Amino acid sequence: SAVISQKPSRDICQRGTSLTIQCQVDSQVTMMFWYRQQPGQSLTLIATANQGSEATYESGFVIDKFPISRPNLTFSTLTVSNMSPEDSSIYLCSVDMGLASDTQYFGPGTRLTVL
Amino acid sequence: QKEVEQDxxxxxxxxxxxxxxxxxxxxSAFQYFMWYRQYSRKxxxxxMYTYSSGNxxxxxxxxxxxxxxxxxxLFIRDSQPSDSATYLCAMEDFNKFYFGSGTKLNVKP
Known part of the structure; x- marks a missing residue:
């Protein structure tokens, strides 16, 4: 498994501002993912971040709104830009260890509230 | 129709x-099947994960x-209050993961 940390754990932001969420893993991983989880709902994949290449975004998510960096194999950031109340959600990063079992391990999440 | 349905x-x-x-x-292409437990605010x-059919x-x-x-x-025997959480199923196909919406479980002492 992997130990994953996220910063900040929570934040309250004003409309129109941006927030950068950091994700740190205790081992090198190829694939990192960013998800959004709204109250009572399942996980929605925002993008896949592989080191050394541009992030791949899912339908409905764009780079201008959710820019992602992946500078090395243990770290990634997700920025939520020009926020609106609709962006209030839990943002989770996860990793695929790339082992024989295709499973994902999740960070603790960042709870974002936009006023 | 959703890829994964969960009560x-x-x-x-x-x-x-x-x-x-x-x-x-x-x-029908899903090969890996996973269960996640999510406590409130975590x-x-x-x-657990399984590959293909079986127990x-x-x-x-x-x-x-x-x-x-x-x-x-997912069966839980001798359930405990500490099992109270939301349980999500997930499936994988070519490195893409599909999650159920989660079932909230409350085990009363």
Missing amino acids: PGPLSVPEGAIVSLNCTYSN GPELL KEDGRFTAQVDKSSKYIS
Whole structure:
């Protein structure tokens, strides 16, 4: 498994501002993912971040709104830009260890509230 | 039709009961099947994963996959109040993961 940390754990932001969420893993991983989880709902994949290449975004998510960096194999950031109340959600990063079992391990999440 | 369907519950059981959580899916290409437990205000924690059809047991937890019916289950024996959480099923196809909406379980002491 992997130990994953996220910063900040929570934040309250004003409309129109941006927030950068950091994700740190205790081992090198190829694939990192960013998800959004709204109250009572399942996980929605925002993008896949592989080191050394541009992030791949899912339908409905764009780079201008959710820019992602992946500078090395243990770290990634997700920025939520020009926020609106609709962006209030839990943002989770996860990793695929790339082992024989295709499973994902999740960070603790960042709870974002936009006023 | 969603790729993965899961009853949201909530499911409320007395301590010691056997709990059955289920998911159905539509994509026959899914090969890896996972169950996550998510406590309130925490990230999902991987509980169990299985490959293809069959059963897998880990302590009080048993995961079951029936690919012919496109149906997976998680059984919890001797349920404890500490099992109270939301349980999400997940499936993988070519490095893309599909999650159920989660079933909220409450085990009453």
